[in-house]
Amino acid sequence: MAVLSTRDNLAILSDAAKYDASCASSGAAKRNSLKSGGIGSTESTGICHSYAPDGRCISLLKILLTNFCIYDCSYCINRSSSNVRRARFTVDEVVKLTMAFYRRNYIEGLFLSSGVVRSPDETMAEMVEVARRLREVEKFSGYIHLKTIPESSQELINQAGLYADRLSINVELPTDESVKHFAPEKKPETIRLSMAKLRAKIEEKAEPTQKTKRRQKFAAGGQSTQMIIGADKTSDDGILRTSARLYGSYHLRRVYYSAFSPIPDSSRALPLIKPPLMREHRLYQADWLMRFYGFDQPEILAGTDGMLDLAIDPKLAWALRNRALFPLDVNRADREALLRVPGLGTKAVARILETRRYRWLRLEDVGRLCASVAKVRPFIIAQGWSPGGLIDRPELRDKLMAPARQMELF
Secondary structure (H helix, E strand, C coil), rough: CCCHHHHHHHHHHHHHHHCCCCCCCCCCCEEHHHHCCEEEEECCCCCCCCCCCCCECCCCEEEEEEECCCCCCCCCCCCCCCCCCCCCCCCHHHHHHHHHHHCCCCCCCCEEEECCCHHHHHHHHHHHHHHHHHHHHCECEEEEEECCCCCHHHHHHHHHHCCCCCCEEECCCCCCHHHHHHHCCCCCCHHHHHHHHHHHHHHHHHHHCCCCCCCCCCCCCCCEEEECHHHHHHHHCHHHHHHHHHHHHHHCCCCEECCCCCCCCCCCCCCCCCCCCHHHHHHHHHHHHHHHHHCHHHHHHCCCCCCCCCCCCHHHHHHHCCHHHHCCEEECCCCCHHHHCCCCHHHHHHHHHHCCCCCEEHHHHHHHCCCCEEEEEEEEEEECCCCCCHHHCCCHHHHHCCCCCCCCCC
Protein backbone atom coordinates (compact mmCIF):
# COMPACT_ATOMS: atom_id res chain seq x y z
CA MET A 1 0.00 0.00 0.00
CA ALA A 2 1.31 3.43 -0.95
CA VAL A 3 2.44 5.69 1.88
CA LEU A 4 0.12 8.69 2.12
CA SER A 5 1.25 12.21 2.86
CA THR A 6 0.03 14.10 5.90
CA ARG A 7 -2.17 16.20 3.60
CA ASP A 8 -3.78 13.05 2.13
CA ASN A 9 -4.30 11.58 5.58
CA LEU A 10 -5.92 14.81 6.74
CA ALA A 11 -8.28 14.88 3.75
CA ILE A 12 -9.39 11.28 4.34
CA LEU A 13 -9.59 11.28 8.13
CA SER A 14 -11.23 14.67 8.57
CA ASP A 15 -13.90 13.63 6.07
CA ALA A 16 -14.37 10.32 7.86
CA ALA A 17 -14.83 12.17 11.16
CA LYS A 18 -17.89 14.08 9.91
CA TYR A 19 -20.06 11.19 11.10
CA ASP A 20 -18.95 11.83 14.68
CA ALA A 21 -21.08 14.49 16.38
CA SER A 22 -18.74 16.93 18.11
CA CYS A 23 -19.43 19.41 20.86
CA ALA A 24 -18.43 22.72 22.41
CA SER A 25 -16.20 23.22 25.42
CA SER A 26 -18.93 24.05 27.92
CA GLY A 27 -18.07 22.64 31.30
CA ALA A 28 -14.35 22.43 30.64
CA ALA A 29 -11.95 23.41 33.39
CA LYS A 30 -10.79 27.03 33.20
CA ARG A 31 -7.21 27.15 31.99
CA ASN A 32 -5.24 30.08 30.63
CA SER A 33 -1.79 29.72 29.12
CA LEU A 34 -0.88 33.28 30.18
CA LYS A 35 -0.51 31.90 33.70
CA SER A 36 1.11 28.57 32.84
CA GLY A 37 3.51 29.72 30.13
CA GLY A 38 2.05 27.29 27.58
CA ILE A 39 -0.33 27.87 24.70
CA GLY A 40 -4.13 27.88 24.35
CA SER A 41 -7.07 28.62 26.61
CA THR A 42 -10.50 27.30 27.52
CA GLU A 43 -11.62 30.66 28.85
CA SER A 44 -11.91 34.14 27.40
CA THR A 45 -12.22 33.33 23.70
CA GLY A 46 -12.36 29.57 24.42
CA ILE A 47 -13.94 27.47 21.72
CA CYS A 48 -15.16 29.70 18.88
CA HIS A 49 -18.38 28.11 17.72
CA SER A 50 -18.78 27.91 13.97
CA TYR A 51 -21.50 25.83 12.37
CA ALA A 52 -21.82 24.12 9.03
CA PRO A 53 -25.15 24.28 7.14
CA ASP A 54 -26.23 20.98 8.71
CA GLY A 55 -25.73 22.41 12.21
CA ARG A 56 -22.51 20.64 13.16
CA CYS A 57 -19.82 22.50 15.06
CA ILE A 58 -16.67 22.99 12.98
CA SER A 59 -14.58 24.95 15.45
CA LEU A 60 -12.44 21.97 16.44
CA LEU A 61 -9.84 20.02 14.51
CA LYS A 62 -12.10 16.99 14.20
CA ILE A 63 -10.29 13.93 12.89
CA LEU A 64 -9.97 10.20 13.24
CA LEU A 65 -6.69 8.68 14.30
CA THR A 66 -7.51 6.06 11.66
CA ASN A 67 -10.47 4.81 9.67
CA PHE A 68 -9.20 1.26 9.67
CA CYS A 69 -11.49 -0.81 11.90
CA ILE A 70 -11.75 -4.42 12.98
CA TYR A 71 -15.51 -4.09 13.56
CA ASP A 72 -18.13 -4.55 10.85
CA CYS A 73 -21.06 -2.38 11.97
CA SER A 74 -23.68 -2.19 9.19
CA TYR A 75 -24.34 1.55 9.60
CA CYS A 76 -20.69 2.66 9.63
CA ILE A 77 -18.88 3.91 6.53
CA ASN A 78 -15.58 2.77 8.08
CA ARG A 79 -16.63 -0.81 8.86
CA SER A 80 -14.13 -3.54 7.99
CA SER A 81 -16.08 -4.67 4.89
CA SER A 82 -16.51 -1.16 3.48
CA ASN A 83 -14.69 -0.29 0.28
CA VAL A 84 -13.34 3.09 1.36
CA ARG A 85 -9.90 4.60 1.09
CA ARG A 86 -8.03 3.96 4.34
CA ALA A 87 -5.55 6.17 6.18
CA ARG A 88 -3.83 6.37 9.52
CA PHE A 89 -2.15 9.13 11.51
CA THR A 90 0.77 8.61 13.83
CA VAL A 91 0.61 10.13 17.31
CA ASP A 92 3.29 12.62 16.31
CA GLU A 93 1.35 13.75 13.23
CA VAL A 94 -1.81 14.49 15.22
CA VAL A 95 0.12 16.49 17.81
CA LYS A 96 1.92 18.53 15.14
CA LEU A 97 -1.28 19.15 13.17
CA THR A 98 -3.16 20.33 16.27
CA MET A 99 -0.44 22.76 17.26
CA ALA A 100 0.03 24.03 13.70
CA PHE A 101 -3.70 24.67 13.22
CA TYR A 102 -4.00 26.29 16.63
CA ARG A 103 -1.07 28.64 16.06
CA ARG A 104 -2.70 29.76 12.80
CA ASN A 105 -5.94 30.42 14.70
CA TYR A 106 -7.84 27.92 12.55
CA ILE A 107 -9.07 25.94 15.54
CA GLU A 108 -9.55 26.23 19.28
CA GLY A 109 -9.23 22.57 20.21
CA LEU A 110 -9.13 18.93 19.18
CA PHE A 111 -11.88 16.35 18.77
CA LEU A 112 -10.25 12.94 18.32
CA SER A 113 -12.01 9.69 17.49
CA SER A 114 -10.81 6.52 15.80
CA GLY A 115 -11.62 3.21 14.25
CA VAL A 116 -10.30 0.24 16.21
CA VAL A 117 -7.03 -1.21 14.92
CA ARG A 118 -5.64 -4.51 16.22
CA SER A 119 -7.29 -4.10 19.63
CA PRO A 120 -9.31 -1.53 21.62
CA ASP A 121 -6.46 -1.09 24.12
CA GLU A 122 -3.81 -0.43 21.49
CA THR A 123 -5.95 2.18 19.73
CA MET A 124 -7.05 3.84 22.98
CA ALA A 125 -3.44 3.98 24.18
CA GLU A 126 -2.46 5.98 21.08
CA MET A 127 -5.34 8.43 21.59
CA VAL A 128 -4.33 8.94 25.22
CA GLU A 129 -0.73 9.50 24.13
CA VAL A 130 -1.87 12.26 21.76
CA ALA A 131 -3.63 14.04 24.62
CA ARG A 132 -0.71 13.49 27.00
CA ARG A 133 1.84 14.97 24.60
CA LEU A 134 -0.35 17.98 23.89
CA ARG A 135 -0.73 18.71 27.60
CA GLU A 136 2.66 17.76 29.00
CA VAL A 137 5.06 18.30 26.10
CA GLU A 138 3.42 21.08 24.08
CA LYS A 139 1.80 22.73 27.15
CA PHE A 140 -1.45 22.97 25.17
CA SER A 141 -4.22 24.44 27.32
CA GLY A 142 -6.98 24.38 24.69
CA TYR A 143 -9.97 22.09 24.54
CA ILE A 144 -9.61 18.31 24.01
CA HIS A 145 -12.46 15.86 23.48
CA LEU A 146 -11.61 12.16 23.19
CA LYS A 147 -14.13 9.65 21.92
CA THR A 148 -13.22 6.63 24.00
CA ILE A 149 -13.54 2.95 23.18
CA PRO A 150 -15.78 1.12 25.70
CA GLU A 151 -13.95 -2.20 25.24
CA SER A 152 -10.62 -0.67 26.30
CA SER A 153 -9.24 -1.07 29.83
CA GLN A 154 -10.42 1.09 32.70
CA GLU A 155 -6.84 2.19 33.32
CA LEU A 156 -6.68 3.77 29.85
CA ILE A 157 -10.05 5.51 30.35
CA ASN A 158 -8.75 6.88 33.66
CA GLN A 159 -5.63 8.21 31.95
CA ALA A 160 -7.74 9.82 29.21
CA GLY A 161 -9.70 11.73 31.84
CA LEU A 162 -6.52 13.31 33.18
CA TYR A 163 -5.81 15.05 29.85
CA ALA A 164 -9.18 15.49 28.11
CA ASP A 165 -11.84 18.09 28.90
CA ARG A 166 -14.60 15.75 27.84
CA LEU A 167 -14.86 12.02 27.18
CA SER A 168 -17.60 10.29 25.25
CA ILE A 169 -18.64 6.67 24.85
CA ASN A 170 -21.07 5.92 22.02
CA VAL A 171 -24.25 3.98 22.76
CA GLU A 172 -24.40 3.51 18.96
CA LEU A 173 -28.15 2.88 18.48
CA PRO A 174 -31.35 3.54 20.51
CA THR A 175 -32.04 -0.06 21.55
CA ASP A 176 -30.02 -3.09 22.59
CA GLU A 177 -31.78 -5.14 19.92
CA SER A 178 -30.61 -2.76 17.19
CA VAL A 179 -27.02 -2.82 18.45
CA LYS A 180 -27.01 -6.62 18.47
CA HIS A 181 -28.49 -6.74 14.98
CA PHE A 182 -26.46 -4.03 13.22
CA ALA A 183 -23.25 -4.18 15.31
CA PRO A 184 -23.07 -7.78 16.58
CA GLU A 185 -19.43 -7.45 17.66
CA LYS A 186 -20.36 -4.73 20.16
CA LYS A 187 -22.08 -5.50 23.45
CA PRO A 188 -24.61 -3.03 24.90
CA GLU A 189 -23.85 -4.24 28.42
CA THR A 190 -20.14 -3.43 27.95
CA ILE A 191 -21.02 0.07 26.73
CA ARG A 192 -23.30 0.71 29.72
CA LEU A 193 -20.72 -0.61 32.18
CA SER A 194 -18.04 1.67 30.72
CA MET A 195 -20.36 4.67 30.93
CA ALA A 196 -21.23 3.83 34.53
CA LYS A 197 -17.57 3.51 35.51
CA LEU A 198 -16.77 6.81 33.81
CA ARG A 199 -19.61 8.55 35.66
CA ALA A 200 -18.34 7.13 38.96
CA LYS A 201 -14.80 8.32 38.23
CA ILE A 202 -15.96 11.83 37.29
CA GLU A 203 -18.01 12.07 40.49
CA GLU A 204 -15.13 10.71 42.58
CA LYS A 205 -12.68 13.29 41.22
CA ALA A 206 -15.23 16.09 41.60
CA GLU A 207 -15.10 15.73 45.40
CA PRO A 208 -12.48 17.93 47.13
CA THR A 209 -9.56 15.99 48.61
CA GLN A 210 -9.04 16.03 52.37
CA LYS A 211 -5.47 17.34 52.06
CA THR A 212 -5.79 20.14 49.52
CA LYS A 213 -9.57 20.72 49.62
CA ARG A 214 -9.39 21.00 45.84
CA ARG A 215 -11.07 18.97 43.15
CA GLN A 216 -8.78 16.81 41.04
CA LYS A 217 -8.72 17.42 37.30
CA PHE A 218 -10.62 14.70 35.48
CA ALA A 219 -12.81 15.24 32.40
CA ALA A 220 -14.21 18.47 33.82
CA GLY A 221 -16.59 18.75 30.86
CA GLY A 222 -18.20 15.44 31.82
CA GLN A 223 -19.17 12.69 29.44
CA SER A 224 -21.45 12.64 26.42
CA THR A 225 -22.65 10.02 23.98
CA GLN A 226 -23.74 9.70 20.38
CA MET A 227 -26.74 7.86 18.98
CA ILE A 228 -27.28 6.99 15.31
CA ILE A 229 -30.86 7.78 14.33
CA GLY A 230 -32.65 6.50 11.23
CA ALA A 231 -30.58 3.34 10.81
CA ASP A 232 -33.25 1.28 12.57
CA LYS A 233 -37.02 1.67 12.92
CA THR A 234 -37.06 3.07 16.45
CA SER A 235 -39.62 5.88 16.73
CA ASP A 236 -38.74 9.38 17.94
CA ASP A 237 -40.62 8.58 21.14
CA GLY A 238 -38.39 5.54 21.67
CA ILE A 239 -35.26 7.58 20.96
CA LEU A 240 -36.25 10.25 23.49
CA ARG A 241 -37.09 7.58 26.08
CA THR A 242 -33.58 6.18 25.65
CA SER A 243 -32.09 9.66 25.96
CA ALA A 244 -34.05 10.36 29.15
CA ARG A 245 -32.71 7.13 30.69
CA LEU A 246 -29.15 7.99 29.65
CA TYR A 247 -29.33 11.46 31.19
CA GLY A 248 -30.72 10.01 34.41
CA SER A 249 -28.34 7.07 34.67
CA TYR A 250 -25.04 8.61 33.64
CA HIS A 251 -25.44 12.37 34.24
CA LEU A 252 -24.47 13.04 30.63
CA ARG A 253 -23.67 16.53 29.42
CA ARG A 254 -25.21 15.79 26.05
CA VAL A 255 -26.74 13.10 23.91
CA TYR A 256 -25.72 13.79 20.32
CA TYR A 257 -27.99 12.57 17.54
CA SER A 258 -26.36 11.67 14.25
CA ALA A 259 -28.60 11.19 11.22
CA PHE A 260 -27.85 7.96 9.41
CA SER A 261 -26.67 8.48 5.84
CA PRO A 262 -26.96 5.63 3.32
CA ILE A 263 -23.60 4.11 2.49
CA PRO A 264 -23.13 4.11 -1.31
CA ASP A 265 -21.17 0.88 -1.55
CA SER A 266 -23.34 -1.01 0.93
CA SER A 267 -24.91 -4.27 -0.17
CA ARG A 268 -26.82 -4.18 3.12
CA ALA A 269 -28.62 -0.89 2.55
CA LEU A 270 -30.65 0.15 5.57
CA PRO A 271 -34.05 1.88 5.37
CA LEU A 272 -34.22 5.63 5.86
CA ILE A 273 -36.99 6.81 8.20
CA LYS A 274 -38.10 10.34 7.10
CA PRO A 275 -35.66 13.09 5.98
CA PRO A 276 -32.63 12.43 8.19
CA LEU A 277 -31.18 15.90 8.87
CA MET A 278 -34.54 17.52 9.68
CA ARG A 279 -35.39 14.61 11.94
CA GLU A 280 -32.04 15.03 13.68
CA HIS A 281 -32.79 18.74 14.13
CA ARG A 282 -36.23 18.07 15.67
CA LEU A 283 -34.75 15.52 18.06
CA TYR A 284 -32.22 18.10 19.26
CA GLN A 285 -35.08 20.54 19.85
CA ALA A 286 -37.06 17.94 21.80
CA ASP A 287 -33.95 17.05 23.80
CA TRP A 288 -33.56 20.76 24.62
CA LEU A 289 -37.14 20.85 25.94
CA MET A 290 -36.33 18.02 28.35
CA ARG A 291 -33.09 19.57 29.54
CA PHE A 292 -33.96 23.25 29.88
CA TYR A 293 -37.72 23.77 29.60
CA GLY A 294 -39.13 21.38 32.18
CA PHE A 295 -40.81 18.98 29.74
CA ASP A 296 -41.08 15.33 30.71
CA GLN A 297 -40.26 12.93 27.91
CA PRO A 298 -43.73 11.29 27.65
CA GLU A 299 -45.60 14.57 27.16
CA ILE A 300 -43.54 15.75 24.19
CA LEU A 301 -45.12 13.16 21.91
CA ALA A 302 -48.30 12.34 23.84
CA GLY A 303 -51.25 11.90 21.49
CA THR A 304 -49.10 11.40 18.38
CA ASP A 305 -47.92 8.41 16.35
CA GLY A 306 -44.60 8.57 18.17
CA MET A 307 -42.85 10.70 15.53
CA LEU A 308 -42.00 14.39 15.77
CA ASP A 309 -43.66 16.77 13.34
CA LEU A 310 -41.00 17.79 10.82
CA ALA A 311 -42.90 20.92 9.71
CA ILE A 312 -42.99 22.68 13.11
CA ASP A 313 -40.84 22.63 16.23
CA PRO A 314 -41.77 20.28 19.11
CA LYS A 315 -42.83 23.02 21.54
CA LEU A 316 -45.25 24.55 19.06
CA ALA A 317 -46.58 21.08 18.21
CA TRP A 318 -47.16 20.41 21.93
CA ALA A 319 -48.90 23.78 22.43
CA LEU A 320 -51.24 23.15 19.50
CA ARG A 321 -52.22 19.79 21.01
CA ASN A 322 -52.82 21.48 24.38
CA ARG A 323 -54.65 24.66 23.38
CA ALA A 324 -56.84 24.52 26.48
CA LEU A 325 -53.82 25.61 28.58
CA PHE A 326 -53.56 28.89 26.67
CA PRO A 327 -53.55 31.88 26.51
CA LEU A 328 -51.25 32.66 29.45
CA ASP A 329 -51.03 36.07 31.07
CA VAL A 330 -47.40 37.17 30.77
CA ASN A 331 -47.89 39.53 33.71
CA ARG A 332 -49.01 36.78 36.10
CA ALA A 333 -47.92 33.33 34.88
CA ASP A 334 -44.98 31.66 36.64
CA ARG A 335 -41.67 30.81 35.00
CA GLU A 336 -42.52 27.13 34.38
CA ALA A 337 -45.71 28.06 32.54
CA LEU A 338 -44.05 30.81 30.47
CA LEU A 339 -41.33 28.41 29.31
CA ARG A 340 -44.06 26.44 27.53
CA VAL A 341 -45.18 29.35 25.39
CA PRO A 342 -44.01 28.85 21.77
CA GLY A 343 -41.48 31.49 20.83
CA LEU A 344 -40.35 32.25 24.38
CA GLY A 345 -36.86 31.01 25.22
CA THR A 346 -35.18 30.88 28.61
CA LYS A 347 -33.58 34.33 28.18
CA ALA A 348 -36.85 35.94 27.08
CA VAL A 349 -38.69 34.44 30.05
CA ALA A 350 -36.01 35.71 32.44
CA ARG A 351 -36.35 39.21 30.97
CA ILE A 352 -40.14 39.08 31.26
CA LEU A 353 -39.94 38.10 34.93
CA GLU A 354 -37.45 40.88 35.60
CA THR A 355 -39.32 43.58 33.69
CA ARG A 356 -42.75 42.88 35.17
CA ARG A 357 -41.41 43.60 38.64
CA TYR A 358 -41.55 47.28 37.68
CA ARG A 359 -44.42 47.59 35.20
CA TRP A 360 -47.11 45.79 33.23
CA LEU A 361 -45.96 44.27 29.96
CA ARG A 362 -47.73 45.09 26.71
CA LEU A 363 -47.58 42.95 23.55
CA GLU A 364 -44.98 45.23 21.98
CA ASP A 365 -42.84 44.85 25.12
CA VAL A 366 -42.91 41.08 24.73
CA GLY A 367 -42.06 41.51 21.06
CA ARG A 368 -38.87 43.34 22.00
CA LEU A 369 -37.87 40.51 24.34
CA CYS A 370 -38.35 37.56 22.01
CA ALA A 371 -37.35 36.56 18.50
CA SER A 372 -40.82 36.47 16.93
CA VAL A 373 -43.91 38.10 18.41
CA ALA A 374 -46.04 36.53 15.65
CA LYS A 375 -45.35 33.08 17.10
CA VAL A 376 -46.02 34.20 20.67
CA ARG A 377 -49.13 36.33 20.06
CA PRO A 378 -51.81 33.58 19.88
CA PHE A 379 -50.67 32.04 23.18
CA ILE A 380 -50.46 35.02 25.54
CA ILE A 381 -52.44 37.77 27.22
CA ALA A 382 -50.66 41.07 27.86
CA GLN A 383 -51.67 44.57 28.96
CA GLY A 384 -54.07 45.74 26.25
CA TRP A 385 -53.85 42.46 24.31
CA SER A 386 -56.00 39.31 24.22
CA PRO A 387 -55.91 36.81 21.34
CA GLY A 388 -59.64 36.16 21.62
CA GLY A 389 -60.52 33.07 19.59
CA LEU A 390 -57.22 33.04 17.72
CA ILE A 391 -55.97 30.09 19.76
CA ASP A 392 -58.90 27.91 18.63
CA ARG A 393 -58.68 28.54 14.90
CA PRO A 394 -58.05 25.34 12.87
CA GLU A 395 -55.74 27.18 10.47
CA LEU A 396 -53.42 28.42 13.26
CA ARG A 397 -50.86 25.69 12.61
CA ASP A 398 -50.54 26.66 8.95
CA LYS A 399 -50.17 30.33 9.84
CA LEU A 400 -47.34 29.60 12.26
CA MET A 401 -45.39 27.29 9.96
CA ALA A 402 -42.19 28.70 8.51
CA PRO A 403 -42.84 29.78 4.91
CA ALA A 404 -41.45 27.56 2.18
CA ARG A 405 -38.23 28.83 0.60
CA GLN A 406 -37.47 28.80 -3.12
CA MET A 407 -34.55 26.48 -3.76
CA GLU A 408 -31.62 27.92 -5.68
CA LEU A 409 -31.00 26.45 -9.11
CA PHE A 410 -27.38 27.56 -9.38
